[in-house]
Amino acid sequence: MMRATSSLFFAALPLLSLAAPLEKSTSTHGIKIPLNKRTGFTDSEGFVNLDLMNLHILQSTNKIVRGLNAFETNLGFAHPSLSLVDALVDVNKRAVGAVPLVSFENMLWHGKISVGTPAKEYDVDFDTGSADIFLPGPQCDDINCQGHALFAPNASSTAKDTDQTFQLQYGDGSSVSGQVYTETVTVSGVTATNQSIGVASTFSSGFSKNQFPADGVFGMGFQDISAFKQPPFVQTLIAEGQLDQPVFSFKLNTTGSELLLGGANSELYKGDFTYVPVTEKAYWQVDIDGVSANGKQSLTNLASIVDTGTTFILGDSDNVSKLYESIPGAKNASAVAGAGMWSVPCDSIPEISMTFGGRSFDIAPETFNMGKINGTGNDCIGGIAATDVINFWIIGDVFLNNVYTTFDIGQARVGFADLA
């Protein structure tokens, strides 16, 4: 069942149990899964792929729109503190160019899970910005399912049809739709026996193999944004008594990345966690105390959600403009690089920091710089971009690459610590 995890995984386990202090990572369920790294939007020469970048931003914001719509359907009222300014955006209409034929290979934090009896492996995108698991099924005969591992419920003795269908709308008019089953799902040796999973009979174009290397999506948000109206995987594990601690943690750095279920890996962070309360248990929603550029704070008190599925930090246009206006040489790059983009001089990338729970965390200039626009100018895309679809912030990799993050379901809080 763990055959595709690397030998590194096995090598790391004894190290972990010997080195970790008793109060940390002692649980046999403190189980790590190595994730494939994501490198960003640049080519080998450091130029940014504008098509890919713009498409990714639209896909991210559309995903958040779907979650907020699911919230309203599930609870019967609109989300009390996060609001939509726009509906789903048509990714074909809005992208600056054609849909790119470049690989998204390094774009997602993806890793292996196994599903069914006998267990079969699938590669999934671990996403704290959604709450459902879905995989393509054998009935999916559209081109977007080609090349993906398909999950066949009729080949698994533990698959139970729930008689519930699902449909997730995508911005290009397509949808991911199918049937919800309950199944046995295992992630690095921890098993949920009654987990809802969607088996898709249609897959939208964003999931075609050349754009989306994983087979499916593995949501790690809260049930209120579940389109299936069912408990997400980690909540199922907790309900089935499979985790000693109701938490999971991520290191998401190009030098190595890891998801750990049931704890925090004390080898990967140093110092203490700074915790921020989750203000509404739908997304992993936390308040940003402030954002500073080169030591000067220009923004305070912003609502945000922490999303491992988004690369950028995205914010509302007015506040993002205010931040860049405080940065020497920053320019509105909407016309050259796509709506909402800002550039900074490549030879003076600003020091950006974000304060959470009273503590300021720096964003390394290398992670803030998304790459040079082209060979003629000296402008690099900044890792904070504006969106007019939502009026809150999405904290993606540009921030998360710099910290070790723990998602605490039991105490409804997010903790950030320095990387070791």
Ligand SMILES: *[C@@H]1O[C@H](CO)[C@@H](O)[C@H](O)[C@H]1NC(C)=O
């Ligand atoms: C399982 O379902 C697929 C597609 O629906 C079908 O082609 C296949 O024959 C089924 N297999 C069995 C063993 O029923």
Ligand SMILES: *[C@@H]1O[C@H](CO)[C@@H](O)[C@H](O)[C@H]1NC(C)=O
């Ligand atoms: C299995 O999960 C489904 C969907 O969440 C739920 O309705 C059902 O009660 C669960 N069954 C058991 C035996 O826990």
Ligand SMILES: *[C@@H]1O[C@H](CO)[C@@H](O)[C@H](O)[C@H]1NC(C)=O
């Ligand atoms: C994280 O990745 C950056 C490159 O993006 C690197 O400079 C930094 O040293 C890494 N940090 C750790 C702790 O691995």
Ligand SMILES: *[C@@H]1O[C@H](CO)[C@@H](O)[C@H](O)[C@H]1NC(C)=O
């Ligand atoms: C900027 O953020 C503040 C704090 O969340 C908010 O009150 C304000 O409305 C935002 N500006 C705009 C124009 O959305």
Ligand SMILES: *[C@@H]1O[C@H](CO)[C@@H](O)[C@H](O)[C@H]1NC(C)=O
């Ligand atoms: C940035 O420039 C575009 C046109 O290129 C303009 O439509 C937009 O309003 C500008 N944004 C800001 C915040 O000034």
Ligand SMILES: *[C@@H]1O[C@H](CO)[C@@H](O)[C@H](O)[C@H]1NC(C)=O
């Ligand atoms: C190259 O980027 C600069 C900004 O650095 C921009 O002004 C210019 O129009 C771009 N050239 C092309 C051909 O896109």
